[in-house]
Amino acid sequence: MKLGKRFIRHYRLASLIAIIALLPLLGACSGGGSGGNASPSASSPPASSSPAASASESPSETPDAEREPVTLTVLAWFIGPNQALFDKFHEMYPWITIESNTNIDKAVVNNVIAGEKADLVFLDAGLSQWLSGDLLEELTPYIEKDPRIQGAVIQDGFMDAFKTGGKQWVLPYADIPMWVIVNKEMLHKYGLEMPGLDWTYDDFLEMAKQATDPAANDWGVSGMIDEFTNILTMANGSAPNYRYMNEDRSASLANTPAVLEDLKWSQELTTKWHVRPSDIEREKLGMQGDPVEVFLQGNSLFTLGADWYLETLKKADFEWDVLPMPVGKAKQATIHQTGLISIPKASKHKEEAFLYLSFLFSNEAQKTMIENGSGSWVQDQELHNYYAQAPVWQGKNVDAVRRSSEICCYSPDASIADLVTLVDTVNGPIASMITKGGDFSSRIPAVEAYNLKAAETRKALGW
Known part of the structure; x- marks a missing residue:
């Protein structure tokens, strides 16, 4: 891209940072994760999902007014429309404030390695370095007991699209078809x-x-x-x-x-x-x-x-x-460009940080994404109808927007080994040849070299 062009440029220091901002960033081809099961029919609105979890499903049953204030720090290149989500989250959970740190040292992982405070991170170059350094909290135990995520109606295989080595280290923070x-x-x-x-x-x-x-x-x-x-x-x-x-x-x-x-x-x-x-x-x-x-x-x-x-x-x-x-x-x-979000293992507020990840599966968050011009990965009649109500789509072909949101496929970056190498040595040169001309078969040795390196990386990480 380029992690997709804009996506990778963001990965490579944000030269086209807007994409990550809006990525800012899940279902899959012909219906499952990025590896493919059937997607919902654009002509048939999805069934209504169970109600979004309320504040009472947050970390404890303590009344809001009695909670100790918590400030979460998110590390990211650019916040952009995610600020509207942060604000909506604070409205629903007023004792939790999200502050951003966009002073990134070449890659978000470097800030974490340096010991900077972080409770949420927007990943910008795949998972290999994060997992080799044991820097992320595994999310599977949180997801399995979260009533909101468990109750959300999503495409078959959606969560699997963000698993790596059978474990859930990341979730999406945006769905941008x-x-x-x-x-x-x-x-x-x-x-x-x-x-x-x-x-x-x-x-x-x-x-x-x-x-x-x-x-x-x-x-x-x-x-x-x-x-x-x-x-x-x-x-x-x-x-x-x-x-x-x-x-x-x-x-x-x-x-x-x-x-x-x-x-x-x-x-x-x-x-x-x-x-x-x-x-x-x-x-x-x-x-x-x-x-x-x-x-x-x-x-x-x-x-x-x-x-x-x-x-x-x-x-x-x-x-x-x-x-x-x-x-x-x-x-x-x-x-669907899907930015990846996770919780650093060193976070001191993991419970509250995961509450934000859970919040992203709520109708309130999904509506905010639609208002920003993004898509909704939760299947719900209210959300299906909401595209026509969002000011950003007034006077436009709303059915085309809905169709784009409902068809596959989601970006599988969480499970691609050596992602930057893939983009720099394989996909980048191919993109250049599309407009400059040339024989694509000349890139076969680079593809084979990447595949060999990726296999070695996956074996070392136990994928």
């Missing part, structure tokens, strides 16, 4: 109509071709490179998981014929169909930089979106809307 942003003025200009929720990648390509006129500096696609291609491989069934990973997230499949074919299809948006400008053209046309900022120039039909772009999109002087990712050969898929 990605979707397609469409320029409706470009649609009208080229005589196109908004497609339905079940549009396909063939539909996507044909529409992009019709809206491309290099002589007029009009293009079908802005950006849509690595995350888009990752999603394509999942939709086509070429890779079960995000980052081109296999079923149990132990190895990259970027050296397999099916994934290589999908990489070529994505590359040909530039090299064959020319619906996306080449790097040289982008430089000449002043279309470099963030693809959504380029989209705001008004001459691109499609780009990839997520909640961290909503503030930027307010600057648009044309009408835009949202579509779900297209349907592939196997299924309809997106990627």
Whole structure:
């Protein structure tokens, strides 16, 4: 990314920190964790879940007014919309205050190793270093006796998506599905109509071709490179998981014929169909930089979106809307960017810290996420309806937002060994080749080297 581009950049010192902020960051392909069971039908709202746990289900039965004040410190690169969640939590549990420390030393784990006070941490580079240093509290015992999490209606396999080596070290702190942003003025200009929720990648390509006129500096696609291609491989069934990973997230499949074919299809948006400008053209046309900022120039039909772009999109002087990712050969898929949160073993307030993790499964927290433009991982009729009530989605294609929230797949970063190595040596160079050209089979040795290193790391950690 890049841990997904923005996701990894955040992992690598937050050069594109907005993604982690909103990541800030679960279900799975065709229905389970990131490894796949059936997801709920977008046409059938999820059944109502049991009521969210109340304050009486917090650490003890002591009345709120008699509790000793507790301040939790969270270590993170960037807080962003998570502050609204902190505020809602404090409203529900007024004796607990959450303060943030964003003065990070290259990676959050370094602050913990240095002994800084921390009760909650937003992980920024996978689990390998954390577990090798025995730095995290195992969450399984807390989860098993928490009535709110146990009572929440979630997709089968959801919790398993965040297990590593059979243990639960992390939970998500945000669910950010990605979707397609469409320029409706470009649609009208080229005589196109908004497609339905079940549009396909063939539909996507044909529409992009019709809206491309290099002589007029009009293009079908802005950006849509690595995350888009990752999603394509999942939709086509070429890779079960995000980052081109296999079923149990132990190895990259970027050296397999099916994934290589999908990489070529994505590359040909530039090299064959020319619906996306080449790097040289982008430089000449002043279309470099963030693809959504380029989209705001008004001459691109499609780009990839997520909640961290909503503030930027307010600057648009044309009408835009949202579509779900297209349907592939196997299924309809997106990627839910899910930031990982955990409790350091050295925390002096583990009970209260876990109460925050439990709170994230409440309808109050899930509504706050929806208000921020994110998704809801709890399946509940009230939450299903709430998308239409959230101000951020007024006047937009709410059904597309719901569909994006309900389809698979969730980011499996918690169980990917040597995540930074994967991003830097395998996925980063692949993303570059998508727009620059080149033979993807040349990357096979790098894929094989990563897979060997990952196997060694997993064995050493007992995964």
